[in-house]
Amino acid sequence: MKISERLKKVPPYLFVELDRLKNEKKEQGVDVIDLGIGDPDIPTPSEIVEVAKKALEKKEYHRYPSNLGSLFFRKAVADYMKKRFGVIFDPEKEILALIGSKEGIAHFPIGFVNPGDVVLCPDPAYPVYYLGTIFADGIPYYMPLTWENEFLPDLGKIPQEILEKAKIIWLNYPNNPTGAVAKKDFFKEVIKFAKKYNIIVAHDAAYIEMYYEEPPISIFEIDGAKDVAIEFHSLSKTFCMTGWRIGFAVGNSFLVSTLAKVKSNIDSGVFTAIQEAGAYALNNLENIVPSLIKVFKKRRDLVSLELEKLGYQFIKPSATFYLWVKTPKGFSSQEFCKKVLQDVGVVITPGAGFGKAGEGYFRIALTVEEERLKEAIQRFSILQL
Numbered sequence: 001m002k003i004s005e006r007l008k009k010v011p012p013y014l015f016v017e018l019d020r021l022k023n024e025k026k027e028q029g030v031d032v033i034d035l036g037i038g039d040p041d042i043p044t045p046s047e048i049v050e051v052a053k054k055a056l057e058k059k060e061y062h063r064y065p066s067n068l069g070s071l072f073f074r075k076a077v078a079d080y081m082k083k084r085f086g087v088i089f090d091p092e093k094e095i096l097a098l099i100g101s102k103e104g105i106a107h108f109p110i111g112f113v114n115p116g117d118v119v120l121c122p123d124p125a126y127p128v129y130y131l132g133t134i135f136a137d138g139i140p141y142y143m144p145l146t147w148e149n150e151f152l153p154d155l156g157k158i159p160q161e162i163l164e165k166a167k168i169i170w171l172n173y174p175n176n177p178t179g180a181v182a183k184k185d186f187f188k189e190v191i192k193f194a195k196k197y198n199i200i201v202a203h204d205a206a207y208i209e210m211y212y213e214e215p216p217i218s219i220f221e222i223d224g225a226k227d228v229a230i231e232f233h234s235l236s237k238t239f240c241m242t243g244w245r246i247g248f249a250v251g252n253s254f255l256v257s258t259l260a261k262v263k264s265n266i267d268s269g270v271f272t273a274i275q276e277a278g279a280y281a282l283n284n285l286e287n288i289v290p291s292l293i294k295v296f297k298k299r300r301d302l303v304s305l306e307l308e309k310l311g312y313q314f315i316k317p318s319a320t321f322y323l324w325v326k327t328p329k330g331f332s333s334q335e336f337c338k339k340v341l342q343d344v345g346v347v348i349t350p351g352a353g354f355g356k357a358g359e360g361y362f363r364i365a366l367t368v369e370e371e372r373l374k375e376a377i378q379r380f381s382i383l384q385l
């Protein structure tokens, strides 16, 4: 048996050695603190769980769900998009429920990419943009996100011949792993660029509600965005619901309906009871989210302050639960992360794992309790560099 050429193109998993070392340390009885995981440690707020429990009893929900998502869920999404961003979406044509946003992001290129077409992917990034591209037989073109350019891609640097073959540009703000947030001017430039070169804009907004200062904007706050864009949202990080698998896509009706067509031939939608919990969460966002944000903000402030004291270089993130920190001089990101785990039992993620341009950085996820974060920082302070 042989795996496909397509699957062979998936790059090797860079965290193999770190995972092995982590397990080895645990077996040795080391109290490992894991700051590697992009998954909130806080349980889903109980009021959301209660809605789901009741919904489980509804016998009509035990049958196949609607492919596009129940209308009540899509209406909750439309209300949220209007209230939060001031943009009107038609729940029937411009909104689609997803089995988590990862699912939509991975499937989207299937609808638009032909063999040999190029997809513009940020680097460093969440890997699903280029993986979905590879699975659609497209070719990823990596746009480096650099400190100097505030972790935004420099669109002017993309070669003309790439632009001619490009079908989709992926963006993700607030950004994982850099914590960067994009402003209106950048999105304006993107929309203009996309129209000029006839490229679809696919924006991953998974962290749009996880912010500590100014609310990050939706790409649809830009005039004309609906002509060329689709945006992927997730309930996972916003409501600490990663295990539930629910998200949604909003945007241009042709883009949304094409993704729906792809999906209807692969999956059968989101369990309706989960959509009911999701709709409840979206409808009550202002009551639910602030107390969750408060927890992460405290952690962000604590770790930022202490890391700064220790002389680490990073930009304090105004959104996401990640810190993107420069590795000390003389270490590659892999070497440094290995050393931190080896010497003091703290797991952090090497930047190179998110792409070539991630080299020289490591990522800290604020997904453990404050006391553990304090302990982790204490351990950082005794590192011999």
Ligand SMILES: *Cc1c(COP(=O)(O)O)cnc(C)c1O
Pocket (backbone or CB within 6 Å): 038, 099, 100, 101, 102, 103, 126, 172, 176, 204, 206, 233, 234, 235, 236, 237, 242, 245, 246, 247
């Ligand atoms: C967590 C994450 C997602 C996926 O979330 P789902 O649980 O699939 O909704 C998407 N994009 C980024 C950048 C993420 O970090």
